[in-house]
Amino acid sequence: MVETAVIGRLTWLAASVAGAVQETSRVRTLELDVPGWAGHRAGQHLDVRLTAEDGYQAQRSYSIGSAPGDGVALTIERLDDGEVSPYLVDEAREGDQVEVRGPIGGYFVWDGDEPEPVLLVAGGSGVVPLMAMARHRARIGSETPMRLVYSSRTWGDVIYRDELEPLGLDVVHTLTREQPSGWTGYSRRIDTELLSEVAWPASDSPRVYVCGSTRFVDAAADGLLELGYEADWIRTERFGATGS
């Protein structure tokens, strides 16, 4: 209810595509130029609205992947049967206009002013708001320990693959569908046992952010509760009903 009231006060802003980066074969980052943008916190999202020539409109939510103070970048995964994501991933060109409304969300955010270690748990494109947190930590020079446990289908599907290490956080990959030869990392879905090997001990009272499909988020959160994590340490963001 509170979030609905806040969204009601936000107005749609005209935005234009200022740049695009192909991240994987199915994922693209769009840098948006948004005159009048009020700034955002790491972990927040916005709504994108597209209007067709005949006036038909469609809107979807997208997390902001850029650090606060660093513009507005969205990273979108193409769902082949989707209405909006194929346009954003395959068709949007520099100069194209969309509308955005945001920033939205005051719960799934990390501002970098708490001392507790941070555990980020990402499934696929769920890494996007967590990347904003990792970038924010690097940008402000925070020494808060931060670890990312990141589940992807294959090595080629790892979004931001080469950008993660330079940010100075620990990264643990698991590849659920196919692994490159010689792969020594994890090769299964995130479960309690995997988390018990890589998560901060419960005695550290870590702050946890889990993001991905609904099924992924539920599995990861259940695993963390089984490890003795308290429910109010765990913040979750669900991207959609299905997916792996």
Ligand SMILES: Cc1cc2nc3c(=O)[nH]c(=O)nc-3n(C[C@H](O)[C@H](O)[C@H](O)COP(=O)(O)OP(=O)(O)OC[C@H]3O[C@@H](n4cnc5c(N)ncnc54)[C@H](O)[C@@H]3O)c2cc1C
């Ligand atoms: C708060 C929030 C933040 C989000 N941030 C991002 C982001 O940073 N990057 C990103 O790529 N997406 C993100 N999403 C998902 C995004 O809003 C859309 O749902 C997604 O792009 C699909 O839209 P579409 O119009 O292409 O597909 P639709 O036409 O809406 O759906 C097509 C088909 O895909 C299924 N579907 C819908 N959403 C998903 C999903 N997420 N995973 C798997 N199957 C799905 C539907 O059930 C349907 O069968 C976010 C969602 C929320 C709620």
